[in-house]
Amino acid sequence: MSDLTLYHCPGTRSTGTLWLLEEMGAEYTLETINVRAGRTAEFLKINPSGKVPAIRHKGQTLGELSAISLYLCDVFPEAGLAPALDDPKRAQHYFWHVYRPGVMEPAMISKGQGWKAEPGMIGWGELDDVVKRVDETLTQNDYLLGDSFSASDICAGGAVSWMVAFGMIEPTPAIKAYLERLQSRKAYRRMLEIDAELAPKA
Ligand SMILES: N[C@@H](CCC(=O)N[C@@H](CS)C(=O)NCC(=O)O)C(=O)O
Structure with a gap:
């Protein structure tokens, strides 16, 4: 065991x-x-x-x-599946791991529940802003941390996959191709x- x-x-x-x-x-x-x-x-x-x-x-x-x-x-x-401690990409590894529960999930729930709050008062934002950020990242690179797959793609990429599966967002071409890459993994x-x-x- x-x-x-x-x-x-x-x-x-x-x-x-x-x-x-x-x-x-x-x-x-x-x-x-x-x-x-x-x-x-x-x-x-x-x-x-x-x-x-x-x-x-x-x-x-x-x-x-x-x-x-x-x-x-x-x-x-x-x-x-994570950049080494001395790799500059390590910063983004932390970012996407905190962004998922701290911003992505609250933005999903807010949209799902129809909550309206002043963006300056809450610790997250609109789901559209999340999608924009993910899309910009994936327009530059195949994965959230760059050229290679990492745990951030499971953590934050997994949330993007739920957003699409729940019909909460319309995937951009970059997001659609990204999810296909993730879902084709063994x-x-x-x-x-x-x-x-x-x-x-x-
Ligand atoms: N903040 C938690 C959320 C986990 C969560 O809500 N899990 C749900 C299933 S998707 C659950 O176990 N719900 C059962 C319950 O709350 O009793 C995390 O990120 O791990």
């Missing part, structure tokens, strides 16, 4: 962590948590917010998909296969 466990529910945010682990070629144990059936006391001990993804590694538990992604990149540097397809096998359980 591996010393790394992923607590996962098919079709949820934890698919991103599953995809990341598959990209890394990491050994892990998969524990299916049916979050749709409600929170359990047992899982609340693993993640007090009751949410997936969560991981257990070497006796420690961790929630929040961006934190998990940053952590796993440090645990498995040989996977090459590890992405493996994640979908695993999810399809688990779906009847959760």
Whole structure:
């Protein structure tokens, strides 16, 4: 049994962590948590917010998909999914990992709920501004950090994929081509296969 466990529910945010682990070629144990059936006391001990993804590694538990992604990149540097500490691209690695939960997700929820707030008063902005930023980045490069795929493409790119899947945005040509690149990856397809096998359980 591996010393790394992923607590996962098919079709949820934890698919991103599953995809990341598959990209890394990491050994892990998969524990299916049916979050749709409600929170359990047992899982609340693993993640007090009751949410997936969560991981257990070497006796420690961790929630929040961006934190998990940053952590796993440090645990498995040989996977090459994050720029090295002395690589100038490391700055963008942090940026996209914080941008996903701090700006992208609130902008999605705001749009979905029809909330209107003064941009200067809130810590995020309009979904259109997020799309513009992603589009500008992908017009210059194939991936968020440049020429090569990285964990940022799973974390922030994964959110872009949800925006399109939920019909919240019309993908620009650069975003459309980017998502096709992501979705043609072997590890992405493996994640979908695993999810399809688990779906009847959760
Ligand atoms: N801020 C969390 C959000 C995770 C989250 O909301 N997960 C949902 C599934 S997509 C969940 O587990 N919901 C069950 C619940 O809240 O009880 C993260 O980024 O990891």
